[in-house]
Amino acid sequence: MTNGRLKARGRGPLQGGQAIRRALAVLRALAVGRETGVSLAEVVQATSLTRPTVHRIVHVLIEEGIVERSDRTGNYVIGHQVPELALARPSRSPLLIAAEPHLASASAQLGDTIFLTVRTGLDTLCVARRIGSYPIQVLSIEVGARRPLGVSSAGVAILAAMSAPEARKIVLANEARFRAYRTDTPTVLGQIQLARRRGYNLRDVGLVQGTKSLSAWIRTPDGQPAAAITLSAMRNRLNPRRTIEVADVLVAAARAIEAATPA
Incomplete structure (x- = not known):
């Protein structure tokens, strides 16, 4: 070697x-x-x-x-x-097991659908979804859906938790794939910078028209960005005041998941 x-x-x-x-x-x-x-x-x-x-x-x-x-x-x-x-692999990861009660709690508290998305190579993969109680739910992505890192709210959040050189390297590697999702490298890099400043990612235009998404990153016990918890809702559900409330809940849930994930 x-x-x-x-x-x-x-x-x-x-x-x-x-x-x-x-x-x-x-x-x-x-x-x-x-x-x-x-x-x-x-x-x-x-x-x-x-x-x-x-x-x-x-x-x-x-x-x-x-x-x-x-x-x-x-x-x-x-x-x-x-x-x-x-089937040769365990069906559920320690991260997913640790996250499940916090996904359910956040969805019950906020009333909207909560997603758990993990990083896999240059992509994100949705591994869990908890539907809320509000009459209008945004089911923007299904469990098992895969996207290039940088395309979704969760992907930008995961990249924002990385060092700037590492995130840029991944974005450049995915550059050709962005065209299929109507975005580009400068846009994604700008979103990453803004998410870092906020401490979470807010996407004003969600994957579904008329929606917004908010994501908080989750790190592994050794500090590596590995996942994100995301809320998606209709735009009128995420006004400035409620956005702050949702961000507080999701960031707290992300930190609780980190603490509950075994090393």
């Missing part, structure tokens, strides 16, 4: 690494589509790979049962073999 990177018999980086990373990038792009799937053109746009490369990777993954093609839409979706492989 040299400079923290594996070497293959002293001949440079592990052979085949680029091909594996490209295949993983394709899988992450497909995961965004969930049940409806993603077209080949959308995968090309999300990954910045050439169309022939994406086509080749997708068809190898189909041969291996990792990806399937919908007969109805022609879109590509994650195959049934992937959940089967996931």
Whole structure:
């Protein structure tokens, strides 16, 4: 091992690494589509790979049962073999177990839907959702939905908890993927800076039109930004005064989750 990177018999980086990373990038792009799937053109746009490369990777993954093609839409979706492989892992993480009572408490106190989103590589993944009691709920994202870091309120919050160089590196790595979500690198970097100053992230325009979102970051016991707790609501539910109240509740819940997460 040299400079923290594996070497293959002293001949440079592990052979085949680029091909594996490209295949993983394709899988992450497909995961965004969930049940409806993603077209080949959308995968090309999300990954910045050439169309022939994406086509080749997708068809190898189909041969291996990792990806399937919908007969109805022609879109590509994650195959049934992937959940089967996931059974080899524990079903719930210590972070999720620690967070559950605090998600329920925050949702009951505020009346709106609360989400828990975790970082996974260059993406965010929604792992829990608690629906509130208010008659109009904003279900802006489903459990299992994946987004590039920097696209959602939670993603910006997680990036804001990192050092500026680390956050910028991730944003630049996701730059090509931002176009599909109608944002760009300068916008995301500006949102991160504002979230750092506030101590939480406030998104004036949520993933659903007419909504707002507020997120507080959560760190692991060793201090690494790992997740965010988010409230999404109709815009008139988050006026300036209530925004402060919601921020206080979410930041307190985030700190309680950190304290309850085992090292």
